Amino acid sequence: MGLPDRKAESWRWAELVRAKANFGKQAPANDTLPETDALWLDIPGDKRLFIGGQPVGHQAEMPEIIADLPPHPLADMAAAHAPCGTSIAIAPNHDGGFMQVLHVGTSGTAHGVTRVRLGAHARLILVETLADSGADHWLNLRFDATLAEGAELVRVVRIINGHGLASERAAVQLADNSRFTSLAVVYGEGDARSEVLVCHNGQGSHAQVNGVLLGDNRANLDAMTTISHAVPDTTSTQVWRLVGAGRARVSVSGGVKVARDAQRTDADQSLKALVLNRTAAANLKPELEIFADDVKCAHGCTVGELDKAALFYLQSRGIPRPEAEALLTHAFVADALAVLPEGALIEALDRDTHTWLEARA
Amino acid sequence: MLEVTNLHTTTGGREILKGLSLRVNAGEVHAIMGPNGAGKSTLAHVLAGRPGYEVTAGSATFNGGDLLALDAHERAAAGLFLGFQYPVEIPGVSNLLFLRTALNAQRKLRGEPAVSSTDFMKKVRVEAAALGLDLEMLKRGVNVGFSGGEKKRNEAFQLGMLEPRLALLDETDSGLDIDALRIVSEGINRFRRPDRAVLLITHYQRLLDHVKPDIVHVLAGGRIVKSGGPDLALQLEADGYEGIAA
Numbered sequence: 001m002g003l004p005d006r007k008a009e010s011w012r013w014a015e016l017v018r019a020k021a022n023f024g025k026q027a028p029a030n031d032t033l034p035e036t037d038a039l040w041l042d043i044p045g046d047k048r049l050f051i052g053g054q055p056v057g058h059q060a061e062m063p064e065i066i067a068d069l070p071p072h073p074l075a076d077m078a079a080a081h082a083p084c085g086t087s088i089a090i091a092p093n094h095d096g097g098f099m100q101v102l103h104v105g106t107s108g109t110a111h112g113v114t115r116v117r118l119g120a121h122a123r124l125i126l127v128e129t130l131a132d133s134g135a136d137h138w139l140n141l142r143f144d145a146t147l148a149e150g151a152e153l154v155r156v157v158r159i160i161n162g163h164g165l166a167s168e169r170a171a172v173q174l175a176d177n178s179r180f181t182s183l184a185v186v187y188g189e190g191d192a193r194s195e196v197l198v199c200h201n202g203q204g205s206h207a208q209v210n211g212v213l214l215g216d217n218r219a220n221l222d223a224m225t226t227i228s229h230a231v232p233d234t235t236s237t238q239v240w241r242l243v244g245a246g247r248a249r250v251s252v253s254g255g256v257k258v259a260r261d262a263q264r265t266d267a268d269q270s271l272k273a274l275v276l277n278r279t280a281a282a283n284l285k286p287e288l289e290i291f292a293d294d295v296k297c298a299h300g301c302t303v304g305e306l307d308k309a310a311l312f313y314l315q316s317r318g319i320p321r322p323e324a325e326a327l328l329t330h331a332f333v334a335d336a337l338a339v340l341p342e343g344a345l346i347e348a349l350d351r352d353t354h355t356w357l358e359a360r361a
Numbered sequence: 362m363l364e365v366t367n368l369h370t371t372t373g374g375r376e377i378l379k380g381l382s383l384r385v386n387a388g389e390v391h392a393i394m395g396p397n398g399a400g401k402s403t404l405a406h407v408l409a410g411r412p413g414y415e416v417t418a419g420s421a422t423f424n425g426g427d428l429l430a431l432d433a434h435e436r437a438a439a440g441l442f443l444g445f446q447y448p449v450e451i452p453g454v455s456n457l458l459f460l461r462t463a464l465n466a467q468r469k470l471r472g473e474p475a476v477s478s479t480d481f482m483k484k485v486r487v488e489a490a491a492l493g494l495d496l497e498m499l500k501r502g503v504n505v506g507f508s509g510g511e512k513k514r515n516e517a518f519q520l521g522m523l524e525p526r527l528a529l530l531d532e533t534d535s536g537l538d539i540d541a542l543r544i545v546s547e548g549i550n551r552f553r554r555p556d557r558a559v560l561l562i563t564h565y566q567r568l569l570d571h572v573k574p575d576i577v578h579v580l581a582g583g584r585i586v587k588s589g590g591p592d593l594a595l596q597l598e599a600d601g602y603e604g605i606a607a
Binding site: 307308309310312313314315316317318319320321323324327328330331332334335 | 409410411412432433434436437438443445448449450451452453454458459460462463464466467470502503519523
């Protein structure tokens with residue numbers, strides 16, 4: 001299977017030129033390891049590190065992917081070519097706490113697979129970070145998760161990509177009364193594609209799928225969601241906040257599919273973009289396919305600039321313009337971050353946002 | 362403290378201020394009254410450094426320095442405060458974060474050390490209590506969900522917290538009920554000191570019942586057309602602007 005074409009609607013805003021350039025070039029063996037200390041979030045829990053797709057400090061294992069997902073060009077490529085991955089299984093009624101997986105792209109192409117299985121009423125908070133070591137590369141990750149009845153998964157994916165392309169597709173299957181919370185925080189000057197597919201297969205399941213894309217310079221950050229409500233009485237909420245600066249392009253396509261039998265689905269979606277310079281671009285696309293008749297599907301979309309009146313108000317109280325812009329931008333993305341429980345995780349991600357804003361100020 | 366000389370400004374290609382001159386000394390309270398469209402708010406915005414206003418002639422000095430050469434945030438650090446006629450709502454930025462950021466940004470520019478959280482909160486409690494503002498309310502986004510009166514009280518609260526040298530208050534009395542007017546006026550009176558000055562922009566005498574001005578000016582057609590003592594405001598209330606501005 002080859003790389004997808006931008007003529008296909010679901011790839012129209014993706015920038016895959018770095019994937020083409022690195023296609024088929026396997027990442028070299030790790031003779032020396034890049035510094036990764038700063039890439040971990042300061043939270044407790046187990047850690048797994050992959051450099052150029054190879055495990056560092058832990059055994060290689062190849063997880064079994066979910067077999068019955070629709071074909072996906074990049075996710076299937078990851079499953080076919082990843083030398084190894086991470087498999088996490090949490091037993092029923094067990095709290096897995098926090099866990100972090102860090103994937104660092106070096107050069108060439110590195111594929112990876114992460115597989116999560118949560119037993120009934122099990123819980124896990126997983127942070128996956130995709131970063132680079134300063135060279136052109138393509139890092140491509142597949143994430144598959146199955147949640148049994150009443151299970152709860154929080155997955156935060158941070159894409160801090162300065163060079164090349166980082167792409168990832170998360171596919172999550174939800175059984176009765178399970179909850180999935182997804183937060184993508186994507187920033188950096190490289191290109192990124194982040195995709196989430198949620199399959200509501202069990203009644204009473206809920207998905208919260210949020211994202212923050214912060215693009216500067218020539219970054220092309222592209223996100224796509226497909227929330228598939230296949231059975232009755234399921235809910236989903238999506239909150240995406242995109243910020244474009246420099247000549248960056250930030251895009252999100254928010255998809256909701258409601259099957260004929262999925263009565264009483266409640267799907268809510270809010271997509272907003274802030275364009276900090278006239279040279280940056282933002283694309284927002286709500287995409288709703290509804291075949292049931294008793295559903296609530298709200299969606300809202302706005303693209304705007306920083307509020308000039310608010311900027312002057314802050315400046316008139318003594319706050320210099322760059323700081324005022326940072327304060328307003330931070331407030332703009334706060335809605336999407338607020339999905340996480342108070343504590344170390346949200347504080348750590350807040351710092352990510354600050355780092356990005358300070359670098360721009 | 363503030364000396365405005367022959368100030369001409371345009372906005373959107375239209376001349377609004379047409380040779381305005383004004384001198385405010387430390388310790389004084391000045392009131393500027395005038396008909397709609399006279400240029401009162403323009404004067405406040407130009408002095409505070411709002412973008413979109415072009416000064417085509419004249420000068421404004423503040424404590425001897427060229428006010429017009431400074432950016433808006435530098436004017437604030439120099440001691441100028443603009444109380445907004447329509448305070449802006451800023452969701453997601455709490456009142457307390459905003460004020461502390463502002464206070465410390467001003468102090469940094471003046472070469473003073475940052476204020477500690479303890480000292481900051483101590484002052485917040487005193488000022489908020491004096492204005493009847495709930496602390497819980499101050500943890501919310503700036504002016505978000507505030508009534509018109511609460512927004513103006515919040516302006517007075519910021520005035521008390523930031524302790525500027527010159528308060529430029531643009532129709533602070535608009536939208537206030539009788540009790541709120543008294544509370545906000547008390548805030549302004551508490552601010553008065555021999556080394557500070559106040560410039561009140563207002564349509565109505567009623568604010569001046571609470572905050573006694575030393576000098577009242579009538580602004581019409583982009584210029585100060587008449588200045589006098591507190592009696593001038595009473596005369597305006599009785600006779601209207603037309604007779605005086607003519």
